[in-house]
Amino acid sequence: MLNSPFEFTEFVELATMIGVAGAGLYILNYFLLQIGIVRGNGVLYPVLVIVAASCVLISMVEEFNLAGSIIQMAYIAISVIGLLRGYLSRHLIRFSAAERQFISHHLGSLKPHHARKLLNAASVQEFAKGDILIEEARTTDFLGYVLSGRTTILQNGQVINVCGSDETLGELTFGLGLPATATVIASEPTTCLVFDNFRLSRLLRRNRHIDDTLKAAHFRHARQKLLSSNKHTLRAQKQPVAA
Template sequence: MPIDEVLKYIGLLGAFLYLASYFLLQAGYIGGNSKAYTYLNLSAASLVLVSLTTAFNAASVVIQVSWILISIFGMSRMYLLYRRIRFTDEEMEFVTEQLSELPLHLARKVLDIGLWIDGDRGAELTRQGEKNDNLIYLKEGRAEVLLNNTQIAICGPGSFIGEMTVMSGGPATATVRLISTARLLCIDAEALRALSQNEAGIASVIQNSFSRDMRLKLEATSRHVRTLNMVELGDHS
C-alpha cells in the first residue's frame, strides 16, 4: 500500500479519536479532567499530525501541535496533583469499591464532603417521609429497612442508604435502623448534589454505584422475602 494511503488512514483514525473523545465527554462517560479524555486527545492530535507529513497544512499543523502541548500540560498537571492526594486505608477501600472509575482528585472531593462515624445499634439512619441530610455508606455492620414499620430488607456492608432520593432532595422512602454497631461514611447530600452538577464525571460514577447497589438490594430483598415465607409455612405446618 502506498505511504500516502497509509497516512490517510492514520489521519482518519485520529479524526475518529477526536470524535469519540468528544462524544464520550458529552455523554458523561468521561470527564474533561480525566486521564482518558487527555490520552484520547493526545493520541488523536499525534495521528493527525503524522498524516500531515505528506499533505502539509500549516494551520492544521499548528492546531495539532498546540493540542499535543496542551495535552502534555494537562497530564503533567494531573501527575503533580495526584502526587499531593492522600487517602487513609479506609478511604482507599471506599474509593476502590465504589469510585474506581473516578480520577483520584475527584474521589478526594467526594470524600472531603463526608465524615466517618461509628453508629450504635438502634440508631435511625433515615426516617420514612422525612428529608435525608446525608447519603450514608455502610462500611461495617447491618441495618434493617422498614416500610410502614414492617421489615422488608436487611442492608449489609457495602450498602448505600438514602441513595434513592439523595439527588432529588425528596423525603426518605423507608426507615433504616441499625441492628448492630456500624462504621458509616456520611456524605452531605446538598454538597453532593452541588458537586455532581459541577462535575459530570462524579454524577455518572455515583449513579453507576447506586445502580449496582440497588441490584444487590433487590436480590437481598428477594432472598429475605423467600426466607420469611418459608418461616411462615413452617409455622403453619
C-alpha cells in the same frame, strides 16, 4: 551543514513531508476524538498533539513563520501541562483506608482526581446501636456507605432487610426531596461514610461523568438490595407461626 543545492532541496522536501504528516496527524487525532476512540482527558490525545505540533514546527525550519510557531509551541506546552496534571492526579492523590474501600466497591472506573472531588463531599460518622439513620415517611437527604457494622431496614414496622459492610443507604431518595421508603436503624455500632447533600449535589450538577458513575453504582446496589429484601421477605413468610 548543507553542502549542495541538491542536499538543500532534499532537506526542504523532507521538512515539507514531515509538516504534511503533522497536519494529517492533527486531523486524525481530532477525528478519533469526535468518534470517541480517544478522550480529551486521556494520555493519547495530548501525546498525538505534541507529535503533530512538533512535525509542523520542523516544517517551518526552511520558511519560519512566527505566528505559526507560537501556535505550535502553545499546543506543545498545554499538552505537556495536561500530561503532567494527569500524572500527578494518578500518583500523588492519597486516599484513607475508608475511602479506598468505597472506591473499590463503587468507583472502579472513576479517575483518581474525580474520586477525590467526590470524596471531599463526604465524612466518616459513627452511629451507636439503636441510632436511627433514616426514618420512614420523612423527607431525608441521607446518603451513606456502610464501612463497618450492621443496620436493620424496616418497612411498616416489619424487618425487610439487613445491611452490612459495603452497602449503600439512602440512594433511592437522595436529592429527590421524597420521603424515605423505609426506616434504617443501626443494629450494632456502625461506621458510615456520609455525604453532605449540598456539596454533593453541587458537584454532581457540575460534573456529568461523576454523576453518571455514582448513579450507575447506586443502580447496581439498589438492585442487589431489592433482591436481598425479596429473599428476606420470602424466608420470613415461610417461618412457622408460633402457637
